[in-house]
Amino acid sequence: MQPGVDRAVVLQAVKDVTAHCAETGESPRTAFGDPDAYAAQTVARLVPADRAAREKRHRAVEGALDVLGRIGDVAGL
Incomplete structure (x- = not known):
C-alpha cells in the first residue's frame, strides 16, 4: 500500500479492477x-x-526528526 492511503481507497481500486476484468x-x-x-x-x-x-509534509518532518535523532546518537547526546 502507498503511505497515507486508506483501506477504503485500496478496496475501491481493487473493486474497479476486478469489475473491469470480469x-x-x-x-x-x-x-x-x-x-x-x-x-x-x-x-x-x-x-x-x-x-x-x-x-508528504508529515513524512518529511518525520524524516528530519529521525536524522536529528541519529545525529544526537552519533554525537553521544
Whole structure:
C-alpha cells in the first residue's frame, strides 16, 4: 500500500479492477499495466491532492526528526 492511503481507497481500486476484468475478460496486467505504476496513478486519482501533500509534509518532518535523532546518537547526546 502507498503511505497515507486508506483501506477504503485500496478496496475501491481493487473493486474497479476486478469489475473491469470480469466485464472484459482481460487480465489485470493487460488492462492496467504495471501494478506499481497503476497504484501510483490510482492514488493520484482517488486521494485528494491536499491530503496527499499533507501526508508528504508529515513524512518529511518525520524524516528530519529521525536524522536529528541519529545525529544526537552519533554525537553521544
